[in-house]
Amino acid sequence: MPIQQLCTVAAATKLNDYAWHLVLEAGRMASMIRPGQFLHIKCGHSRMLRRPISICEWMGDEPEDLVSVVFEVRGDGTAWLSRRKPGDRLDVLGPLGNGFDVQRKGKYLLVGGGIGVPPMLGCVTPGSIAILGCRSADREMPALTEKFREECKEVILCSDDGTVGYHGFVDAQVRAVLEKEKGFTALLACGPKPMLRAVWRAAAEFGVPVRVSMEERMACGVGACLGCATPMADGTMKHVCKDGPVFNAEEVDWNA
Template sequence: METKCPIVYKDTPSAHAVRMELEVGRMVAQSFRSPGQFVHIKCGHSRLLRRPISVCTCQSDDPADLLTIVFEVRGEGTEWLARREVGESLDVLGLLGNGFQMDPKSRCLLVGGGIGVPPMLGCAQYANGNCDAVLGFRDTGHALLVKEFQAHCPTVAVATEDGSLGEKGFVTGPMEALLAAHSYDAVLCCGPKPMLKAAAALAKAHGVPCQVSLEERMACGVGACLGCAVQMADGTMKHVCKDGPIFDASEVDWNG
């Protein structure tokens, strides 16, 4: 579903990130499956490809569904996107991908790293009050959405690499403590691949099922090219856009 979506709100939740709220017509009502899906946004008027951005939060609303994205500038596409202002419209394809397999009643440990944190807020909101969260950032200047998580999660642990906010180190420190203290139905993760790999290993050691959100460069976003193919542990290839972006951690080829 391709829709022209007005930007109705914009701010900067950290010095490095931009948050936009979009009116997306009936997109959420028609294609929401579960948190962890993404939208594919046309970034520019030239031949530039669309760019995939995770749904942070979304709701089915009247007169138009509302959807929030949070992103950092990486290159030409996200730089163009960051310059768009309230009142302008974006060409958005979505909602795409499978989303996390979760039940609103399930008790999950949500793990987000860096710009992988925003989609985990959608999970926290979906299972309001049932999930704990571990959020990892480079430093306090990159920290995002901590208050928003605190509104939905009984426990929110923060780790920064330089110790400027929360515990010093990586997400695996607070994860270890929470996995030892509580019984979770699943660990759900989004972030850089080394973080996903470490989180998946920790979840496995505690006997808890783990799902991860994989990032791959994308072209079509709907399974029609080979742009986002990744090799899985069993040797098969899967499309991150159509078969994912969420995969069971046991399916992933962590050494690929």
């Protein structure tokens, strides 16, 4: 069951010109988290809806009951969040969503694009390979890249304009990895929908199961309002907040 509580900001840092990293004292919440889940954070004015932000890292061992999130400013809510300082308190509901099923001994191909990179950090296992994509060098989050390097078997960086890492999209790197390396338990991915679709198509050529974390605008965050309904390949609709945000790629209607 998710819980709602006031969390004190323990640290607030900028990762690059666009992305902020907040560490929250999350209490009991920190011991309930699965990779790929998210927090629903009230951003400012009491009438403003909460904003969903994925969990990046967490430490569930008291007294280090810390949870971190990484976000980019898109509108009023995230702009307000970017002005929070250590000591400020945030009204947080979580952890929400189903999350990724990650086995410690599993060998995963982790694929993150843009602001979809931070949630993949929680999925890392020692046998994993991570492919991290960004638009350009100024969008890379070097502190996060370093953490992936410390914990993964291999990290491959790429950018749309070639200013950092390989020049090109992550799906090209997915094909390159799957051509040389076998035995992946699954490919887990988070990022914009066109990226997820391309990654799924690439992995399907090699028969690797794919789980994707989807984004949809949200209101309640707990399956009560239909605000986040997303179409599935079988013609049904599912709630990204409650049935997801993680889905088997073949379940998703990629043409919607």
